[in-house]
Amino acid sequence: MDHFKLPAIDIPRLELPPAVLNMLEEAKEKLAHRPKLLRQFLNCFPNTLETTTKLLDDGTTFVITGDIPAMWLRDSVEQVMHYLPLAGEDAALQRIIGGLIRRHIQYIRVDPYANAFNETASGWHWDASDETEQSPWVWERKFELDSLCFTIRLAYAYWRGTGRTDIFDEGFKSAMESIVALWKKEQRHFAESTYRFTRRNCPDIDTLRNRGLGMPVNYTGMIWSGFRPSDDACELHYNIPSNMFAAVSLGQMQEIAVWVFRDKALAAGMAELEAEVRHGIKLYGLYRHPEFGLIYAYETDGYGNYSLIDDAGTPGLLSIPYLGYAGVDDAVYQNTRRFILSRENPFYYEGAAARGIGSPHTPPGYIWHMALSMQGLTAATDEEMLEMIAMLEATDGGTGYMHEGFLADDPQVFTRPWFAWSNSLFSQLVCKAMKKGLLYVN
Numbered sequence: 001m002d003h004f005k006l007p008a009i010d011i012p013r014l015e016l017p018p019a020v021l022n023m024l025e026e027a028k029e030k031l032a033h034r035p036k037l038l039r040q041f042l043n044c045f046p047n048t049l050e051t052t053t054k055l056l057d058d059g060t061t062f063v064i065t066g067d068i069p070a071m072w073l074r075d076s077v078e079q080v081m082h083y084l085p086l087a088g089e090d091a092a093l094q095r096i097i098g099g100l101i102r103r104h105i106q107y108i109r110v111d112p113y114a115n116a117f118n119e120t121a122s123g124w125h126w127d128a129s130d131e132t133e134q135s136p137w138v139w140e141r142k143f144e145l146d147s148l149c150f151t152i153r154l155a156y157a158y159w160r161g162t163g164r165t166d167i168f169d170e171g172f173k174s175a176m177e178s179i180v181a182l183w184k185k186e187q188r189h190f191a192e193s194t195y196r197f198t199r200r201n202c203p204d205i206d207t208l209r210n211r212g213l214g215m216p217v218n219y220t221g222m223i224w225s226g227f228r229p230s231d232d233a234c235e236l237h238y239n240i241p242s243n244m245f246a247a248v249s250l251g252q253m254q255e256i257a258v259w260v261f262r263d264k265a266l267a268a269g270m271a272e273l274e275a276e277v278r279h280g281i282k283l284y285g286l287y288r289h290p291e292f293g294l295i296y297a298y299e300t301d302g303y304g305n306y307s308l309i310d311d312a313g314t315p316g317l318l319s320i321p322y323l324g325y326a327g328v329d330d331a332v333y334q335n336t337r338r339f340i341l342s343r344e345n346p347f348y349y350e351g352a353a354a355r356g357i358g359s360p361h362t363p364p365g366y367i368w369h370m371a372l373s374m375q376g377l378t379a380a381t382d383e384e385m386l387e388m389i390a391m392l393e394a395t396d397g398g399t400g401y402m403h404e405g406f407l408a409d410d411p412q413v414f415t416r417p418w419f420a421w422s423n424s425l426f427s428q429l430v431c432k433a434m435k436k437g438l439l440y441v442n
Contacts, residue, residue, distance in 0.1 A: 009064060019089070027041050034439070037393045041430050056099070061096050063076035074147050080097055101155050111133070116140040118137055127140075127202070130199050131200075149246055168260045187221065215237060221277060230359050238285070241315035310345055313368075321378045322374060322378055328380050354406075355408065373392065376432075397413075
C-alpha cells in the first residue's frame with residue numbers, strides 16, 4: 001500500500017445531542033462580546049460529532065482523527081472528553097461515548113499493542129510493509145503506552161460522570177486483564193516481550209532501532225514504550241509522562257475492579273504494578289537541573305541517560321495535573337513547568353505571533369495549539385488561562401479552527417487544517433473558563 005493514498009471513509013453528519021446544542025446557545029450569550037472567539041467555539045465544540053463520529057449498527061462508535069480515516073485510541077478519547085460533563089442527562093451522548101468505549105474494548109482484544117484501527121477488517125495499514133504482527137483490523141501497530149491509558153481514562157470518567165455501568169461487561173474485564181498482563185511483560189521488555197516494530201524507507205523517528213527492539217534499557221519498574229504520544233519513536237523508551245498516566249490508570253482500574261467486578265485479587269495485582277511504576281518514576285525519572293532544580297525528565301533508559309524536553313502532545317510533562325498524577329501546585333511539577341516553558345526545552349519556541357511548545361513531529365519553529373490549550377488548562381492563575389485563550393484566538397490563521405502546529409511568526413502557515421483533537425482541547429479550555437466566569441461580560 002502507498003500510505004500517502006489514504007482510503008476514503010463515509011462519516012454521515014450526526015444530529016447534535018440536546019446537551020451540545022444547549023452548550024452552543026450558552027456560548028452565544030457568554031461570548032457575544034468576543035465574536036471571533038465565539039465563532040471558533042461554535043466551530044470547534046461540535047467538530048468531533050459533525051465530522052469524525054460514526055454510529056455503527058453493533059451499538060459501538062467509530063471516531064476518525066479528522067484527515068486520516070482511522071481511529072486512534074488516544075485521539076478518539078480526547079476528541080470526546082469535552083462532552084463528558086454534558087453526558088449525565090443526555091441519552092444521545094451516552095450512546096455515542098458508551099459506544100466508543102465498547103469499540104475500544106473490541107480493538108484491545110484484537111491487538112493491545114496497536115495504536116490505530118480500521119472501522120472493519122479491511123486490511124488497510126498506514127504502511128503495509130511494517131515488520132510486525134499485522135491484523136486486518138489494525139491501521140498502525142506502534143506500541144504507545146499511553147494508548148491503553150486513554151481507554152481507561154474514558155471509561156472511568158464516563159462511569160463517574162453518568163453512573164452507568166453497562167460498559168463493564170466480561171469483555172471489559174478481559175481487556176483490563178490483558179492491559180495489566182501486557183504492562184507487566186513490558187516492564188521487562190528485552191527479557192519477556194515478543195513485540196517488534198520496523199519500518200523501512202522512513203524517517204528515523206518512524207521506526208525502532210536494534211532490529212525492532214528499541215535501544216537497551218535497564219529494569220526500573222516502569223513500563224517500556226516503543227513510541228511517544230506523537231507516534232514518534234522513543235529515544236530512551238521509559239517515557240515518564242506515559243508512565244505517570246499508567247499509574248493513574250491503574251488506580252482507576254482498581255476502583256472498577258473492586259466496586260464493579262468485586263474482584264479484590266485483580267485489584268491487588270493492579271495495586272502492586274502501580275506501586276512499582278510510581279517507585280520507578282521517583283527513582284529514575286527525576287533530574288536535578290542546575291537552573292530549575294528537581295524536575296521530571298521526559299524519558300530515561302534507567303542507565304542514567306535522560307531526555308530533557310517536552311513534546312506538545314498529551315501525555316506530556318505539561319499535562320501532569322490534567323492526567324491526575326500531581327496537582328498544579330506540586331513543587332516538582334512547577335519546576336518542570338518553568339523548564340519546559342523556557343528556551344532550555346529545545347521544543348519551546350517564541351515568535352512574533354506566539355510562544356509555546358512544539359514537537360519533533362513537526363518542523364522547528366512550529367507551536368502546537370494543543371500545547372497552548374494544555375497550558376491554559378493547567379494554569380495556576382486565571383491570568384495565564386486567559387492569556388492562552390487570547391493566544392489561541394489570535395492564531396487560527398483566519399480559519400475559525402485550531403490546527404496541529406503553526407509557525408510562531410505566522411499562524412497562516414500551519415499543519416493539519418482538520419485535526420479534531422485540537423479543536424476539542426481548545427473547547428475544553430473555553431468551557432472551563434466560561435464555567436469560572438472568566439469570559440462573561442454583563
